[in-house]
Structures are given as C-alpha cells and as structure tokens.
Amino acid sequence: MIESTQSPPEAGRRRPSATGPQPRPPRPAILIRAAQALRRVEVWLPAVVALALAAGAWQWYAIDHKYVIPQLQQIFGQLWDRPDFYWRNMLVTLRESVVGAGCGVGAAFLLAVIMTHVRVVERALMPLAIIVNVTPVIAVAPGLVVAFGFGLTPKYIITAVIVFFPFLINALVGLRSVDRMTLAVFRTLHASTLEILWRLRLPSSVPFLFAAARICLPLSVIGAVAAEFVAAGEARGLGTVIATSASTSDLRTIYASVFTLSLLGLVLSALVVLLERCVMAWHGSTNRPH
Amino acid sequence: MFTRGKGTGWPERSPAFPAAATGADIVCVDHVSKAFGTGQTRRIALDDVSLSVQRGTFVTLIGPSGCGKSTLLRIVAGLLDADSGDVSVLGATAAQATAAKSIGFVPQTPALLPWRTVLDNVRLPMQVNRKANDNGVRSPRDPAEVLEQFGLGRVLRARPAELSGGMQQRVAIARAFAFDPAILLMDEPFSALDELTRERQRYELLQVWQSNRKTVLFVTHSVAEAVALSDVVAVMSSRPGRIRALVPVDLPRPRTAYTETTEAFHRIVQSIRDELRAAWQDGDD
Numbered sequence: 001m002i003e004s005t006q007s008p009p010e011a012g013r014r015r016p017s018a019t020g021p022q023p024r025p026p027r028p029a030i031l032i033r034a035a036q037a038l039r040r041v042e043v044w045l046p047a048v049v050a051l052a053l054a055a056g057a058w059q060w061y062a063i064d065h066k067y068v069i070p071q072l073q074q075i076f077g078q079l080w081d082r083p084d085f086y087w088r089n090m091l092v093t094l095r096e097s098v099v100g101a102g103c104g105v106g107a108a109f110l111l112a113v114i115m116t117h118v119r120v121v122e123r124a125l126m127p128l129a130i131i132v133n134v135t136p137v138i139a140v141a142p143g144l145v146v147a148f149g150f151g152l153t154p155k156y157i158i159t160a161v162i163v164f165f166p167f168l169i170n171a172l173v174g175l176r177s178v179d180r181m182t183l184a185v186f187r188t189l190h191a192s193t194l195e196i197l198w199r200l201r202l203p204s205s206v207p208f209l210f211a212a213a214r215i216c217l218p219l220s221v222i223g224a225v226a227a228e229f230v231a232a233g234e235a236r237g238l239g240t241v242i243a244t245s246a247s248t249s250d251l252r253t254i255y256a257s258v259f260t261l262s263l264l265g266l267v268l269s270a271l272v273v274l275l276e277r278c279v280m281a282w283h284g285s286t287n288r289p290h
Numbered sequence: 291m292f293t294r295g296k297g298t299g300w301p302e303r304s305p306a307f308p309a310a311a312t313g314a315d316i317v318c319v320d321h322v323s324k325a326f327g328t329g330q331t332r333r334i335a336l337d338d339v340s341l342s343v344q345r346g347t348f349v350t351l352i353g354p355s356g357c358g359k360s361t362l363l364r365i366v367a368g369l370l371d372a373d374s375g376d377v378s379v380l381g382a383t384a385a386q387a388t389a390a391k392s393i394g395f396v397p398q399t400p401a402l403l404p405w406r407t408v409l410d411n412v413r414l415p416m417q418v419n420r421k422a423n424d425n426g427v428r429s430p431r432d433p434a435e436v437l438e439q440f441g442l443g444r445v446l447r448a449r450p451a452e453l454s455g456g457m458q459q460r461v462a463i464a465r466a467f468a469f470d471p472a473i474l475l476m477d478e479p480f481s482a483l484d485e486l487t488r489e490r491q492r493y494e495l496l497q498v499w500q501s502n503r504k505t506v507l508f509v510t511h512s513v514a515e516a517v518a519l520s521d522v523v524a525v526m527s528s529r530p531g532r533i534r535a536l537v538p539v540d541l542p543r544p545r546t547a548y549t550e551t552t553e554a555f556h557r558i559v560q561s562i563r564d565e566l567r568a569a570w571q572d573g574d575d
Contacts, residue, residue, distance in 0.1 A: 181401035185465075188367050188395035188475075190388040191418035199418065203405050284404040284449035 070252045078256035086260045092237035093224050094264060096152060100159025101220035105213075108164045112171035116201065117193060122172075133165035137223065141230035150231050159223035163216040170215075174208025175201045206283055210276040217268045221261065315378075316473050316505040317343040317366055322375035324361055335361045337530035338375070343473070343507050348499065350508040350520040352562065354570060358531025359509045360477055366507060367395050367475050380472055387472075391415065391422040394466030394504075396476040400458035402450040408461050409433055409446040415469035428470045436468040437461070439498055456487040463495060473505045480515065492518055493547055500544045513566070517541070517558050518550060525562060527569035535565045 037043045055072060062071040079086055115122035137158050144154035178201055186196050228239025238257045245253040324336040335358040343349045351359040364370040365377055368384035379387035387393050394415075402411045412433035416423060423430075434446055440460045450458050459479055466474050480488045492515055499506065499519075510516050516523045520539050527534045539558055541549055549555055 179399075179401060181397035181399045182403065184364075184367075184369055184397055185395055185401050186418065187369055188388050188393050189391055189415050189418050190422065195418045199414070200403070203403070282405060284406075284451050 067249075067251075070255055074252050075255045075259055078252045079259065086238075086256060089236050089238045089241050089257070090260050090264055093221070093228065093239060093261070096155040096224035096227065096237060097159050097217075097220035099152075100156040100223060101163045101216055103156060104160035104163040104220075105167045105216060107160070108167040109171050109209075112168055112175055113197065115172060116175040117197075129165055129168060132161065137161050138226050138230065141227055145231040154231055155224055155227040155237075158227040159220045162223035163220050166215050166219065167212045170208045170212030171205060174205030174212075177208065178204050203283070206279060210272065210279070213272050213276075214269065217272055218265055221265055221268070225261065314344045315342045316345050316380060317341070317507060318376075318378045319362065319366065320376040320378070322362070322365060322372045322377060324358070324365065324370065324373050334530035336365075336372075337532050339531065339533055340375075341524060341533055343505060345505055346503045347521040348506045348508065348519055349522045349524060350510060350516040351524050351526060352510055352513065352516045352566070353526030353531070353534075354528050354566065355511070356531075357526040357528035357569075359526050361531065363475050363477050363507060363509050367393055369395075389419070389422060391419055391428070391469065392472040394469065394471035394474045396462050396466045396474065396479045398478045398481055400450065400455075400462040402458060402461055402465075404450050407447050407449060408437060408442060408453070411450065411461055412437060412465045412468050415465060428472075430469045431467070433464075433468045436464045439501075440464045440467075441494065454487075455483055456491055459483065459491060460494065463498075467498065467502070467504070471504075473507065476506065476508045478509050478511070481511070488512075488515070489547070495519070496545055513559050513562050514550065517555060517562065518545060523558075523562055525565040525569060534569050537562055537565065 058069065059072055062069045111121075111125065115125070140161075141154065141158055144157055148154045148157070182200060183196070186200055191199070224237070225239035225242070228237045229243050232240045232243055238261055242254050242257045245251075245257070319339060319341040322336055322339045323334070325332055325334045327333055335356075339358070339362060341349075341362075351362060353359050361370065365372050366379065366384060368388040377384050380390075380392055382390070384393075402408075403414065406414070416430055434443070437443060437446060440463065442457060442460055442464065445453060445457065450461065453461070459482070463476070463479060466476075480491050483491060496519060506519075508516075508519060517539055523537045523539060524533050525535045525537060526532065537558065541552070541554055541558070
C-alpha cells in the first residue's frame, strides 16, 4: 500500500502535463499559468510581432489609398470621439446574438436530449435539420423582415437558426459519448433513464457542449450582423451602422464598427474559454473533444 | 456453505455440472446458450453452460479469449439476454436482481465518474434507483470506511484522474462492496494493470474479501490470480464456449502472497493449465 500513503497533491503530479490545465484549484492555476506565460518572451513575442507587422502593412497601404481603407488613427479617433455611440450599438448587436443564440442553443440541446432517447424523433427530424442547415439563412432574412418587420424578432430568428445545427450535432455526440463500462455499471444498478441522463449523460457531454459554444458564439454575432444588413433595424446595432455608413461612403465609421465587432468577438470567446477552464477543472475529465 | 468439493454436490471435474438449485445458490446458470450474429457470421459464444455459485464463495471463470466468460458474466449481470436457458440470481431473474440492486458489477476499466470525488463515486450506487435501497436484506456500509479498508482513506476527496490505475480500480471495487449487494460480478478487473500492480491488487482484494465474505463471480485469464483468489475455478473452452471443468481450490484461508510459493498452489495451477491446454486443443478442431 505504498501508493495510498501518498497525499493527493503528490498523486496529482502523476498527471501527464500534456492534458492541459491542471485540474485544481481552478482559478489560481489559470492566473499562475497566465503569469508564467507572460514571463516567457518566446510565448507572446511572435504574436505581438505579427500583430505589429499587420498594423504596419495596413497603415502603409492606407496612406496612399484613403478611399479603400482609413488609417488606423482615424479608426481609433472615431472610437475615441463617439464611444457611447459604438457602445450603444454594440449592445444592440450583442443582445441580438446572445438572445438569439440562447434560444437556438436551448432548442438544439432539448432536441438532442429527445433524439438521444427516442430514435424515431432523430430519424424523423434529422433530415429536416440538415435541410435547414444547408439553406443559407441570409436568403430567408428578407422574407422574415416582410413577416416580422424591422424589430428584433427577425434578428433573433436568424441567429437562433444559424447556431442551431452545429450545437445540435455536438450535443448529440456528447450525450452519446458515454463510457460503455460506466453505462454498464448504471444498468446493473437499474438506474432509470432520467438518472442516467442526469448523473451520466449530461456531465459527460459538458466538454462537447463547450466545443459547440466556441463555434456558436462567433456564428451568432455573424448572424446578428447579417440580419441587421438585411433589415436595418429600428434599434440600429453595428450591422445597421455599417450598412448606413456604406451608403454614404463613411469608411471610418464602417471600420470603427468592424473593430468594435472584433473586440466583442474576442471578449465573448475569452469568456467561453474562461468558463470552460473553470468547469473542466470541476469536471476532472481529460477527455476533451478538441 | 461451500466446503471445497467434498460431498456437497461439487464433483471434482465434470464438464456438465448439474445446476441443482439449492437454497445456498446465489447464482444458478441453467443450460444457457448465447450466439452473436446471424448466418455466416454467427458465432456461438456460449453452448449449454450450467454453473452455480453458492453463498459466500469466490468462483472464477477462466479460459482462452473468446470462450464466452465475459458474455456469461454479462448475462448474469442482466446486461445481455441468453438465447436459451435460465439464469437465476437469488431465485429471481437477472433483471429482477438488478432492480433490487443485488448485483455489484466491476467492469474491466474502473468506470469512475471523473467529475466526482473518490468518496462521491462510492456513494453513487445508493443515489440511483433509490426505491431499492431499503429492501431489508442489504446493510450498506459507510463509503469512507470501505475506502479506508481498501487503503484509500487518504484520497477520499481526490478526483479519479489524480489517482494511479491501481488505485482507481480499487475505488471501483470499493464502490461495488459499499452498497452491500448479494453478489459481486467482476469482469477482469485487473486486466488493465501492469503485472506488479496486478499482483498487489490481488492480495488487497483478498484481504478485504476474507474479512467480509461476499459471493463473487470473477472473470480472469490469469491462472495464478484465479487460484490465489478462488474457492472454485471454472475452466472454459472456446468455440463454442463451454465449462470444461470445475477445479476446487482447497488452499487454506486466509491466503497471502506466501500461498503462491506453496507446492499445493503450484499443483492446482498446473492442473488448471492442463485443462486449459486440453481446451485449447479441443478448440482447434
């Protein structure tokens, strides 16, 4: 019994380091890792150099082609001069993508749970879901505007539809990726379908749900912006701002909006990654689908 | 109670052991057959197999790969249905036995829930199918105490991923012990471990089992493991899977690693090897 005399932290060291972040404690571990990464120049320097080169190339091109792209200081000047304008419109786009994606993800997850247990539902609805997926949602947008007007509803629908299929597929795989042996243990205990779902399938699917969320969040912003292009909304939003600025050839406003959207995407992705790290630390599983 | 093959209906070597249902039988497998696939790919996994396991005994199924020993265990566990024949566990069907939580199943891999601590993993059996919790027969033990007994008292709050393979497998066995099922079914629980760890696990299991004699049906392909642990070793032959012989292991208990050095131990190991070799030759033609 030499093994068992070891204390847990020592035992923890046996984990191969290639499996990602150390499991516990979650948050300090992330911060420590970030601090360690910052101290190592070779980790962040390449990215900084590449970013600087890209900015330099942009600037070099913009000086001679002011009708193609504005210079960087003009873009940032826009943001500096009218921060609340961009903030307000960003919030509209954010709301559209979050509410829409929330509805789409919720519906997809519910359907995945049903499909996991009732094979007939999967056989019946999967072809339909595939048809919806291969149909360019943007093509439906004008029709939705005719039906629901220039309010938020058509934007919610478009973002919901755009995230629905990727999330459905990931959730289905996740709910089915249950360890066979563990399932056998549950069966020999005569655990009910609901108990297996709650205590085994749902927790097992968590890594897959995060992988899906990473795909779906940027998609939802694309959906919201595209919907605003088609139906310049009463509430505006960055897509609307871009569309109206394009009609007056206001390149600075366009690129200031684009920059704000990039920032929004970065923050959303970072939030998902942070949440994922915390939850996966709780999850304790090294079985990650990506 | 089983008294090592002397006058209790356990014939020394009998391929067709009669599955006489006596009161002491926990598991009674009666002329069970099972085939997989159809047509050209049809393979008979089990052919007319009968076996009984008496209360408080440790019975091991051993045989070459594909002899259907795991299939037989899974039928007893209610995870598979037999094509023909009857299986009774505590006088009921396998399905009724699982509904009453009478079966503790230990699979080949630890099959622990990675998001639960060691302690919470061992608590799991009492948390599902709760209506079978108070059947009056079972007296579940304190999970922490059982883990302590398995030498895991210091890692109660650890996650499975933080433990070695051997420790994880002990947690899986503790999980099956703790809710006090009438029978433990173990499907090659040590097969994923390295040889040295495996030998140590064997005696850790024996130590716990000797202080709490549960009925065990155990599957392995290690002869030494089978002899060290068991009261009876059922040697199976493959294609089709049959029970070829029942070898009683009349070594005194408690057994320790020292038992493996005795002459009696080696004699029994040799007799099982002979049976396996004969089974191998039968399977070839």
